[in-house]
Amino acid sequence: MSTPPSSPGSGPTGGAAVRIGALVPLSRPGWVEAGRHLLAGLESAVHDVNATGGISGRPLELVVRDTAADPERAAAAVEELAQLGVAALAGEYHSVVARAAAARADAVGLPFLCSSAVLDALTEQPTPWVARLCPAQSHGWRIYADFLRGAGHPHIAVAAQSSVYWAAGTRILRDRLAPHGGTVTELDVSDLSPAAVCDRLAGTRATALLVLTGQPEPAVSIVRAVRRDRRLAGVMIGAPAGQPEFAEWAGLLGEDGAAVPFLRYLPERLTALGARVDAALRERLAEAPSFVAFEGYDTVTVLADVLRSHGTDRASTAEAWPRVAVEGTRGPIRFSRTPGIGVWQWAWPPVQVVDRDPAEPGRFRVLHRG
Numbered sequence: 078m079s080t081p082p083s084s085p086g087s088g089p090t091g092g093a094a095v096r097i098g099a100l101v102p103l104s105r106p107g108w109v110e111a112g113r114h115l116l117a118g119l120e121s122a123v124h125d126v127n128a129t130g131g132i133s134g135r136p137l138e139l140v141v142r143d144t145a146a147d148p149e150r151a152a153a154a155v156e157e158l159a160q161l162g163v164a165a166l167a168g169e170y171h172s173v174v175a176r177a178a179a180a181r182a183d184a185v186g187l188p189f190l191c192s193s194a195v196l197d198a199l200t201e202q203p204t205p206w207v208a209r210l211c212p213a214q215s216h217g218w219r220i221y222a223d224f225l226r227g228a229g230h231p232h233i234a235v236a237a238q239s240s241v242y243w244a245a246g247t248r249i250l251r252d253r254l255a256p257h258g259g260t261v262t263e264l265d266v267s268d269l270s271p272a273a274v275c276d277r278l279a280g281t282r283a284t285a286l287l288v289l290t291g292q293p294e295p296a297v298s299i300v301r302a303v304r305r306d307r308r309l310a311g312v313m314i315g316a317p318a319g320q321p322e323f324a325e326w327a328g329l330l331g332e333d334g335a336a337v338p339f340l341r342y343l344p345e346r347l348t349a350l351g352a353r354v355d356a357a358l359r360e361r362l363a364e365a366p367s368f369v370a371f372e373g374y375d376t377v378t379v380l381a382d383v384l385r386s387h388g389t390d391r392a393s394t395a396e397a398w399p400r401v402a403v404e405g406t407r408g409p410i411r412f413s414r415t416p417g418i419g420v421w422q423w424a425w426p427p428v429q430v431v432d433r434d435p436a437e438p439g440r441f442r443v444l445h446r447g
Contacts, residue, residue: 121358172194
């Protein structure tokens with residue numbers, strides 16, 4: 078699947094297209110709605126790049142591959158895209174998939190700008206080939222833990238699936254809360270039904286339950302069960318990974334999906350570019366864009382700037398990460414080396430803790446800023 082270049086009067090003047098490979102979850106068990114928003118952002122930015130002359134007069138083109146949340150499929154796509162001659166790689170939402178893609182990109186020498194996968198250990202070793210736009214999980218989830226403590230929830234439970242991503246998140250929360258006397262009780266949803274989660278939760282002193290699972294299931298069933306259990310009327314439900322950001326959540330849960338705080342990587346106000354992109358994305362998606370769509374747009378904006386300034390040679394692109402200075406939709410983007418993280422990192426994108434307003438579930442409330 079490829080996204081053809083746009084052809085306005087002020088667009089590229091000719092020459093072979095400069096191709097960027099795009100990894101996106103577009104089918105189950107991938108988070109399809111997040112993938113759709115990520116792709117919309119990538120495509121919108123490609124359109125804008127081509128409307129302003131492309132890459133030194135050459136059109137920019139996306140070569141899209143569906144990862145379907147499968148690490149092996151993503152690694153194979155990286156190999157294929159490298160052989161097709163793409164100048165760089167963009168995208169991916171799922172952390173475990175992005176980790177597999179980053180490993181292959183590093184092995185074959187293909188620059189990879191990861192849009193949305195937050196796992197700190199995106200690579201086993203430091204690499205010059207990979208950079209990341211979204212904040213590391215340790216940064217965002219510490220902010221979420223601070224929100225929990227400030228909101229009076231030092232004792233929490235997590236209903237979690239087995240995954241390196243969910244395990245890392247649980248560890249971050251525990252490490253952040255424990256010095257202040259907080260506790261984290263783990264409930265393994267692979268062994269517990271939603272009703273059993275409620276029974277176990279009722280026997281703890283937790284005042285908040287975090288849903289660390291895939292969307293829509295089992296997340297939706299767990300939220301419904303907790304909302305309907307009178308024993309748990311005072312328990313707050315949270316979803317730091319961002320499930321309530323998307324319209325599917327509100328559509329499936331209605332009022333039950335409101336007042337579920339989550340992490341969102343948006344500023345209080347978008348930049349002037351961001352405001353224009355917001356309007357374009359609303360038209361493209363026929364709904365309000367998520368922060369993931371802005372991550373996609375910023376990814377292509379950065380890569381286009383690098384390719385224009387440093388050429389399309391892969392090694393030159395990788396060498397350019399520390400020299401990036403780009404105005405994105407959410408603020409100025411620069412990359413640096415961050416302790417404990419082996420990739421070039423934007424440190425940091427803006428971070429908010431947000432929920433859907435119970436009085437108007439289509440509206441978001443900002444509860445905390447990092």
